[in-house]
Amino acid sequence: MSTAIFRFYEELNDLLPRDRQKKDFEVTFQGKRSIKDMIESLGVPHTEVDLILVNGESVDFRYLLCPGDRVSVYPVFERLDIAEVTRLRNLPLRRTRFIADNNLGQVVKLMRALGFDVEFNPDLHPGRIVEISKREKRIILTMSRKLLKRKEVTHGILIRPGEAEKEVRRILESLHIKSRVKPFSRCLVCNNSLEPVSKADILDRIPPKVRARCHAFSICRPCHRIYWEGTHVEAMKKRIQEVLAEA
Secondary structure (H helix, E strand, C coil): CCCEEEEEEEHHHHHHCHHCCCCEEEEEECCCEEEHHHHHHCCCCCCHEEEHHHHHHHCCCEEECCCCCCCCEECCCCCCCCCCCCCCCCCCCCCCCCEECCCCCCHHHHHCCCCCCCCCCCCHHHHHHHHHHHHHHHEEEECCCHHHCCCCCCCECCCCCHHHHHHHHHHHHHHHCCCHHHCCCCCCCCCCEEEEEEEHHHHHHHHHHHHCCCCCECCCCCCCCCCCCCCCHHHHHHHHHHHHHCC
16 A cells, blocks of 8 residues: 545635645555546545646646655636646636536526526436536536546536525636626526516516516516516525625
């Protein structure tokens, strides 16, 4: 058996047992093990990693671990220039198209309210999610580490349990996409873009009380839903303000 020293940085520590967080720790291994396999065996999906230093030198996921190696593992960098070292994916993790795994309905709704394109079908199995992600170049949002450890997955974000607002804020911060927010530009139900529609064109579809007090309307052409500034919009505005105030 051989040993190597690992250390993980920043939010990657959230994925480790408490006794391995924010410090060096020793790992044993046998035979030829790629750095990618070793990192994932420690509980960190490769999609969460953007820089690996071994003995101070940048390496890619194919690097074979050697006895005595000192390994430093860093999360995705968006505000630090690491152009001179080896980034671990050819495409940047900054595309604003997503696909969400099941159990993320509240995250999806809030992301769509912010104007982001988020494909979501709770009935999709993991293989289908990966297939759509690759074909349409969508970032996978999931709570499943197992899904993100698939070798076909190149772009993904592990969603932690907790409040949707907190997780959406973390997505905005990690991808540095706050400037791309366009609130209420997308249908919350079917994900298509909304477009303005005149009150006269939809008058017969508007409740009488709404006709009297609202004058600006949007429509989702594919699913025919109509949106206006009601109490539900005010509640969503508050949630959006809370997310953006902290992001």
